[in-house]
Amino acid sequence: MTAGDEVVVPFADERLGVRLDPDLEALDAELRRAGERTRSAHRRDGRERPSPAFASALRDRLLAEAALAPVVAPAPVVADAPGADAPAGVRGRVARRTPTVLPAPRWTVLAVAAALVVAVLGLGPDRLFTAPLDARATEATGASLLRGGSTTALAPGTGLRAGDTVSVDAGGSATLRLGGSIARLDCGAVVRLDDLMDGVRIDQLAGRAWHRVTVEPGDRYVVATGPLTWTALGTAFDLDRSRSGGGDRVRLVTAQHEVRIAGPDVGLRVPEGRRVTVTLPAGPSDIVLDPVGGADLRDPWILANARLDLAAGYPVGWLAAAVLELSPAAGTPAPSAAPSSTSPAGAATPAPTPRGAATPGPTPRPTAKPTPRPTPRPTPRPTPRPTATPTPEIGTLALDITACAGTAFLDWSTYDGAGFHHYTVLRAPSSFPVPASYPPPDGVTALGESYTTSKTGTWFADGTLGADNVAYYRALAFDAEDRTIAASAVVQAKGKPVSDLGPFGATPATGGFDATWSAYGGPGACFTYYKLSWSATNPDPSYLGDNDGAQAVGGQGSSGAFVAVDNGTLYVRVEAILVSDAGKLIVGSSDVAQVTVGG
Numbered sequence: 174m175t176a177g178d179e180v181v182v183p184f185a186d187e188r189l190g191v192r193l194d195p196d197l198e199a200l201d202a203e204l205r206r207a208g209e210r211t212r213s214a215h216r217r218d219g220r221e222r223p224s225p226a227f228a229s230a231l232r233d234r235l236l237a238e239a240a241l242a243p244v245v246a247p248a249p250v251v252a253d254a255p256g257a258d259a260p261a262g263v264r265g266r267v268a269r270r271t272p273t274v275l276p277a278p279r280w281t282v283l284a285v286a287a288a289l290v291v292a293v294l295g296l297g298p299d300r301l302f303t304a305p306l307d308a309r310a311t312e313a314t315g316a317s318l319l320r321g322g323s324t325t326a327l328a329p330g331t332g333l334r335a336g337d338t339v340s341v342d343a344g345g346s347a348t349l350r351l352g353g354s355i356a357r358l359d360c361g362a363v364v365r366l367d368d369l370m371d372g373v374r375i376d377q378l379a380g381r382a383w384h385r386v387t388v389e390p391g392d393r394y395v396v397a398t399g400p401l402t403w404t405a406l407g408t409a410f411d412l413d414r415s416r417s418g419g420g421d422r423v424r425l426v427t428a429q430h431e432v433r434i435a436g437p438d439v440g441l442r443v444p445e446g447r448r449v450t451v452t453l454p455a456g457p458s459d460i461v462l463d464p465v466g467g468a469d470l471r472d473p474w475i476l477a478n479a480r481l482d483l484a485a486g487y488p489v490g491w492l493a494a495a496v497l498e499l500s501p502a503a504g505t506p507a508p509s510a511a512p513s514s515t516s517p518a519g520a521a522t523p524a525p526t527p528r529g530a531a532t533p534g535p536t537p538r539p540t541a542k543p544t545p546r547p548t549p550r551p552t553p554r555p556t557p558r559p560t561a562t563p564t565p566e567i568g569t570l571a572l573d574i575t576a577c578a579g580t581a582f583l584d585w586s587t588y589d590g591a592g593f594h595h596y597t598v599l600r601a602p603s604s605f606p607v608p609a610s611y612p613p614p615d616g617v618t619a620l621g622e623s624y625t626t627s628k629t630g631t632w633f634a635d636g637t638l639g640a641d642n643v644a645y646y647r648a649l650a651f652d653a654e655d656r657t658i659a660a661s662a663v664v665q666a667k668g669k670p671v672s673d674l675g676p677f678g679a680t681p682a683t684g685g686f687d688a689t690w691s692a693y694g695g696p697g698a699c700f701t702y703y704k705l706s707w708s709a710t711n712p713d714p715s716y717l718g719d720n721d722g723a724q725a726v727g728g729q730g731s732s733g734a735f736v737a738v739d740n741g742t743l744y745v746r747v748e749a750i751l752v753s754d755a756g757k758l759i760v761g762s763s764d765v766a767q768v769t770v771g772g
Contacts, residue, residue, distance in 0.1 A: 305369040306352035308333040315345020316358070338365040341380065351375075353387035354394055357478055359629070367397070381413040381629050383478040385487060398423045399453045401436040408432060408445075409482060409489060411475055415627040417452060422630075425449040426469055428479065429490035434460070446491040450632075461752050463698040465491070468584040468631060471571050567607065568659030572648050574666045577699035577751055578760040581635045581666040585648040587628060594653040598623035598633050601645050604663045611655035636758070640670035669695070672749065672761035679745050679768035685737040686745070686768045692732045693749040693761040700729045700760065701752040705736055707745040716748050717759060740771030 309332045310316070316327040319338040327339060327347060340363045341347050347358040351366075351373045358364065362380030366373075372392030386394040386405040396403045398414050399421065408430035414423045425432060426448045434441045434449065441460060443449050448469065450461045469475060479492040571586040583598060599605070601617045613619055623633040631648075638644055644666055650659035675691030693700055703726040704716035714720040721743075726734045729749075736745070745768055749761030 305334060306373065308349065308351045308366065308369050310339070310347060311350050312346070312348040314347070315342040315360070316340065316347040317342075333366055333369075335366055335369050338363065338378075351394075352392075353389070355385040357383040357385075357481075359383075359474060361628075377412060377414055379414055381411070381415075381474065383409070383411050383474070385409045385478075385482055401434060401439065401451065401453070404433045404435065405430070409478075409487065411478070413629050415625075415630055417625075417630075421453045423449075423451045423453060424629075425451075426465060426475065427490075428475075428492050429488055461701060466573050466575075466584050466698070468571060468573050468586050471586045472631075473587055473589045474629070567657055568650065570648050570650065570659050570661040572646065572661035572664045574646060574664050575696055575698045576638065576666045576669050577695065578669050578671045578758060579636060579638060579640065580751070580758055581638045581644065581646070581668070582698060583623075583633045583635065583646060583648065585631045585661055587631055588650040588659045590658065592652040592658055593628055593650055595624055595626045595651055596630065597649055597651065598635075599647045599649060600635065602643075604645055605647070607647070607649070607657060607660045609657060611651065638666060638668040640668050642668040644668075669760075671759055674747060674749065674761045674763040677746055677763035677766045679766040681768055681770050682735065684770075685735060686770055687733065687735055688745065688747060689733040690747045690763045692730050695749075695760060697729060699751050701750055702727050703731060703734075703747055704750050705734065705745065705747045707736070707738060707743040709741055709743055712744050713765060714744050714746055715759070715762075716750060717757060738770055742767065742769045 310318075310327050310329055313327040313329050313331070317324050317340050318327040318331060318333075319340065320334075320336070333339075333349065333351075339347060339349065339358065341358045341360055343360050345360050347362075349356045349358070349364075351369065354373060356364065356375065359381040362382050363378040364382060365376040365378060367376050368374035372388055372394055374393075374395045374397065376397045382396075384394070384396060384405065386408050388394050388407060394405050396412060398412070401423070403410070403412060403425060409428040410432050411426040411428065412423065413425075414421055416422075425434075425443060427443050427445050430445055432443045434443060434451075439460065441449075441462070443462065446465055447462060448465050475492065479489045482489050483493070568588060568590050570588060573584045575582045575584075585596075588596075597611075598620045599608075599613050599617050600620055603616075605614065605617045608614060608617070611619070620633065620635060623635075635644075635646075645663050646666060647663050648661040649657055652658050672693055672695055673691075674693060678687075678689035680687045680689075688705055690703075693703075704723050705726065706714040706716045706720040706723045708714040708719060708721045710721075711719045716723050722738065724734070724736050726747075744765050746765045747763045748759050751758045751760045
């Protein structure tokens, strides 16, 4: 064998001690990682996938075929060792060399191997390649993008990927297109894109966002807020996360279809036209579900997003009638024509004097010089007085109040003007004027717990309104100098007593007793669930007082339930409970009955 001879060397051959080509090793590692990621995703959503054994066998076979693609390398000659086919005293040694430019057949095999392995490992027959959803910012004003530890301004058209965090400054906004879905971010919103592979998963860290969801079959659109997730399979909803005391308060308004809430011991479907308020960290009893209110129908943010969705051809559920009713009349005044410029008139050209011989005439007498007139003294003008700056017009807030037992729930519209700093609710025993500045006039109390700098924090619960007491409320928006910039009308509220749930019936049954009562007939906004409480020793058991046990019953229209308890004689009653920002309240109660179980 001469130095110019060439031999064909496979990329991997254990008999020759040649390892797998580095490119193939990298490909193998990447395919393994891709397969594991897709299999993990499929385990989460329950979709079928090939068995790991089948996928592994196919991967090994494809890689082996790719490894056998030929590469031509020179065979250097090494002396002093006899070879089977070499001249005496010379032993041939085969050395591997990766060519500078790989032959096309090898990369063809690699491409086929990669496509087939990725497809088999997890994407199923409906997809060939694992690729994230197309995600990008379509609109951005005063927004930033955090990626890989670096923050840059977010510009329209910027592509987004998993791990990105988008923050919107005060006065800014951003619209993100995530596959077929849209997330519109209000000022102060902060979201992180956690997953764009199998649908969308967003962590809404702060602020308000409108989610218009369109997903492919089998995909999901999930928004996380702390321990809770909000999942939509094709809907529109508004989600607002703001600071409240020592935790976060999350408020959901469903516009179309429904949203599913999940978390530790929490599983709830929120139908269209309902709203939910949750204080984090949340448990089953911390979720308040009630119908949308009048303030939601006048919320500028909700209405603006509904109009955008309607213009894009999306349905907006219960908001359709509100948008058509409250939308401003169409048409805009035509701009006035700009005044046309006038060309200045030219000076008249004097007529030429005819030339000719001058006729001599008498010598003219000198003209007497006129007596100069005295220069008139200017009449002094009066010093102009400064024009008083008009007091800025105070904006209008819409205020709704729902009175429950011992509590008034206030809900007002969002102030959408400039200069906002905070809201405060005022209360008085009679109607009162709008204060021009803070503090309020005598006889008017500012409810300190209603103070909030969140522009969307437009609700408050006054838990000091006793039964049959009358109070007057006004919601105000202030600027940073405590000047009133918006105010609601004065709204009267009358406290309600605890409703009577009628005689409580308790009939012994195997393993417990059957309970009956009269359903709570108050406003739905005042009801969360029923609680049946019992005690073996206290003749006046209460869910919020002394008891040996309690059982929850959902549905305001419920009027009976089976209660599992141990044998014995018990005092029992049922109470209607409202869970709100003011805490847990008893809004309805039955009398106490006594029942003996197993006796």
